[in-house]
Amino acid sequence: MNRIYLDHAATTPIHPSVKEKMREVMEESFGNPSSIHHFGRESRKRLDEARMTMANSINANYESMIFTSGGTEANNLAIFGLAYANRKKGNHIITTQIEHHAVLHPCEQLEREGFDVTYLPVDENGMVDIMDVKKALRKDTIFATIMFVNNETGMKQPIHMIGNLLRSKGIPFHTDAVQAYGVEEIDVEELKIDLLTASSHKIYGPKGVGFLYKRDGINIAQRLFGGEQERTWRSGTENTLAIEGFKKAVEVLNDERQQRVDHYEKLSHQLIHSLNEKGVQYEVNGKLDSEHKVPNILNLSFPGMDVEIFLTNLDLSGVAVSSGSACTAGSIDPSHVLKAMYGEDSPKLRNSIRFSFGMDNSVEEMEQVADRIEMIVNRLSSNV
Ligand SMILES: Cc1ncc(COP(=O)(O)O)c(C=O)c1O
Structure with missing residues (x-):
């Protein structure tokens, strides 16, 4: 894998x-x-x-x-x-x-x-x-x-x-x-x-x-x-x-910053594009435009998912991401950031994932990540 x-x-x-x-x-x-x-x-x-x-x-x-x-x-x-x-x-x-x-x-x-x-x-x-x-x-x-x-x-x-x-x-x-x-x-x-x-x-x-x-x-x-x-x-x-x-x-950063930013933008667009193509249901937490958001962090909410189960399944499929919130004693505390954005009753606090991109990631990998997300979402949704 x-x-x-x-x-x-x-x-x-x-x-x-x-x-x-x-x-x-x-x-x-x-x-x-x-x-x-x-x-x-x-x-x-x-x-x-x-x-x-x-x-x-x-x-x-x-x-x-x-x-x-x-x-x-x-x-x-x-x-x-x-x-x-x-x-x-x-x-x-x-x-x-x-x-x-x-x-x-x-x-x-x-x-x-x-x-x-x-x-x-x-x-x-x-x-x-x-x-x-x-x-x-x-x-x-x-x-x-x-x-x-x-x-x-x-x-x-x-x-x-x-x-x-x-x-x-x-x-x-x-x-x-x-x-x-x-x-x-x-x-x-x-x-x-x-x-x-x-x-x-x-x-x-x-x-x-x-x-x-x-x-x-x-x-x-x-x-x-x-x-x-x-x-x-x-x-x-x-x-x-x-x-x-x-x-x-x-x-190295001074030499490469713009190149990195361009690359992260490509990765982020590809992931969004591939998820859209597959019809995976998600919502963006925050905005997508580069005026308001850095391109290397993308926080998505997947309606109906449970973040702990989702993260574990993604890890088993070889995708290392995070919920963006703190893990305490093996369990995930709801994010204080999402709570400030949506209120403590929002399901987004329990179904959101942070993707953060790096120079070693490729556009093809984003397609593979979308594939794996689609598979997991379908499997977990049919178990409900
Ligand atoms: C916004 C922000 N502040 C502070 C820190 C802490 O930095 P360090 O890990 O170097 O102590 C982090 C690390 O996750 C961070 O993301």
Whole structure:
């Protein structure tokens, strides 16, 4: 059976050039970048170059980049860091109901500590309304954290408008751009983003590394105390090997981004086309157009299906996809994102699947996936 991996929003394989680079680094370099001798200086030079590559990728200042262990740590650093640094100024935080748990759970923790958090709703397409952001602003609002692209639906939020609004009010704006970084051109100056999270393993780099961009002048409280690496914002010897891998992944991304986007669009269109041809019943969760959605994520609802049984059957047929929602102790929690879009009674919460495409997927594979979906839907429907 040929296995087809369509879960690239969960993680991507490591790109061959990244593997090659990491092998080379393992052979050639091991110094601690904080050491002042030759070995340390060599490692520091590599780290500085990686920092420059990352900064350039979002039009940021070199000194604004903080390497972290990934998206989760970067989000936590931004959210707790901003909250604790601004405690005297105010108590109110704005976020949305559709954030990744790496944002929602820190916000919930801050609520337990006495902060007041507004969770903005979304419309049935999974979009935040700029007017809701405006209405939520208060005198004691200390920052807003609103994701760039949703990881379940692929829907792009109105980041430019939000950035402009918050900058005009002097309120720091953090965005979790983990799912945007591999497909969108991001310019933090133009978009007026003050803090931004990215993660390596979503863009064909190694796991366990990411960065937080923090604009100069934005104050965050230190969370890790120790050797004062990353200009004190993130103590701990930098994961130089993973950072080199991440750097390579960004270089390849810079060269290939448009090609990737075009390819994902083709794959998505083919899957939709093949499902239509076979008459499989489905509905798109969110919108399909490229203005509102990234092309590598497609969330479909299959009326009458049960997501757990559907996912298991797809896996048995060799198709690896995800429900987009969390698996806890072997069972699947209904998605908080779809709940925000459709309400908690919607059957879509229990019959939706996230397909996320990658560079290794082919158009022919999309036809095969549609075949397998058709077979499973017919079999499961006739069992009802
Ligand atoms: C939107 C979003 N934010 C944050 C994360 C967490 O990133 P990491 O796995 O690097 O901790 C993910 C990963 O699924 C994500 O999709």
